[in-house]
Amino acid sequence: MSAQTLYDKIWAAHEVRSDENGLTLLYIDRHLVHEVTSPQAFEGLELAGRALWRKESILAVADHNIPTINLENGITDAVSRLQVETLDQNCDKYGLVVFKMGDERQGIVHIIGPEQGATLPGMTVVCGDSHTSTHGAFGALAFGIGTSEVEHVMATQCLIQNKSKNMRITIDGPVAVSITAKDIVLRIIAEIGTAGGTGHTIEFAGEAITNLSMEGRMTLCNMTIEAGARAGLVACDQTTIDYIEGRPFAPTGENWKLAVSYWQTLHTDKNAVFDREVHIDGALIEPQITWGTSPEMVVSVNDNIPDPAAESDEIKSGGMRNALAYMGLEANVPINEVMLDKIFIGSCTNSRIEDLRAAAQIAKGRKVADNIKLAMVVPGSRLVKRQAESEGLDQIFIDAGFEWREPGCSMCLAMNDDRLEPGERCASTSNRNFEGRQGQGGRTHLVSPAMAAAAAVTGHFVDVRKLVR
């Protein structure tokens, strides 16, 4: 057999059938479900009188609408409440595993899947959410789908798919101390653009990637979709296996041994050919900040905001002008001089324990700057929250003037009450800086957790390396 990529191998293992045009019926192992993109799928199933194919494949949780404060009051927004109740009812009706609001295991869907050991190497994982790419950190083929496809998986356990092209991004050499997975992925998006990975599955490779913890790999794969690729992959290694062992949904006993020996085959063969290869020098990656309204609008921390006049492509320079106007920024100003109003540490990109530790390390013994109206930390799950509390991180944040909140998607997309007001500027550890993403008229700058904490205590962007003790 010819040399295969990791993606080729996972794909081949899940092919139920393929037609002459290469259209494949792909088998799905894990289906993660949340309240926003599932109600119409459940309804569709019912209207067509179809059964659910394999309920054991589903793990459901409410996350997008969940308040992060005063949980004892429930969800006060009636529209949000109905959506969450609808999920609970649908799950109860079909007998699905669901972590309801208040459950000790509740949290953001892309945090709790791995945390529970529900995401395993070699699996196909789908969810009606574009950040499903997160689970690729485990060497699983994981991608976001729309509601019609959610219904399709519920009814048939399969999806009709065309195979993507293979792309590999190698970070050559190690990255410097204090450079995080978030900086790596923002640099990648800056290099290849938000459509750079369209039509591809991206495998991440190189020393800087294998050096990452599972938390870091999840941050990296999470934002693969911001580079245009539905799925990102990191090959399974001992770091992966050590992370999974002993988690509630992970295999045990004889099955564990069988699984591990299979997982160890899940890597790209030596001579496999990629449709596209990209190399980035790890040593050149600095702390990254987005300045505009697309995740590809990125600068390094000590750079100036770019000038559209220097961009020769007319469509691009027009996009840059729109972005500067929306963001209320001027070209050629150092990004470090930009003053902030709010700080958000959270989201499926950066709300795991390691993220909270990194932010707490910077916040420790310091105070949130006077110009910051709100600095909030939203753990990705209740289990992450408990872990952080057992390490005393909550107290560090509270002492510094941060708000310590309950888990959920929160101000990443502002479907609950956590949002920016028009014109407010936020350093955010989330994944999208689109217009209005964190609230209508809100201005988002994407950064790593440590950079967000550094911005909180100084009131503006600052090279976090100056604050590391």
Added chain:
Amino acid sequence: MDKFQKFSGIVVAIDRPNIDTDAIIPKQYLKSIKRSGFGVNLFDDWRYLDPGEPGKSNSERRVNPDFLLNKSRFKHAQILLARENFACGSSREHAVWALMDFGFKVVIAPSFADIFYNNSFKNGLLPVVLAANLIDQLFEDFERQQDYQLRVDLENQLVTNRAGIQMPFEIDEFRKYCLLNGFDDIGLTMQHADQIKAFEQKYFAQYPWLQ
């Protein structure tokens, strides 16, 4: 799903690259548990000058007079012309539902984000990819002509302007077949149910920890 038939329709253009699904339908409207009713909030942040909430009547809101979709001549637009990487971002199918609910049947762009592209076909919205230089030309024509229309013929994979200039486009055979016939692809997959069951038997024997 309705069968996709050839038609001539009014074109409206939005000259921005990377229009994301948050712009197409903002998050607060995703709280709905229905598939319909999203059209009035399509491009909500650009269409209205004040913020909107689900349940709040749009008639009480200040309309942005400069936004093209608010002009009466585009009220019945059926073809949206856009720039590269259209509908990037979130997987929300609500973006497709909102475009269709407004009345769009076709989006023409040089490139689309993958998830949106997939979602479109599931609902009968046709995403047409044309080369960037052709798109430039269409934008110019749109700027120059008052009542700019295009004819879209899926069967023959052609976009035609009034002067009769034909612009062919590529499309996957299966997707074309489903659109033309209005087929629900769950129904088509269910025809392979026995094959899926046979696959599962073999699969779980090989990977028992997944059962």
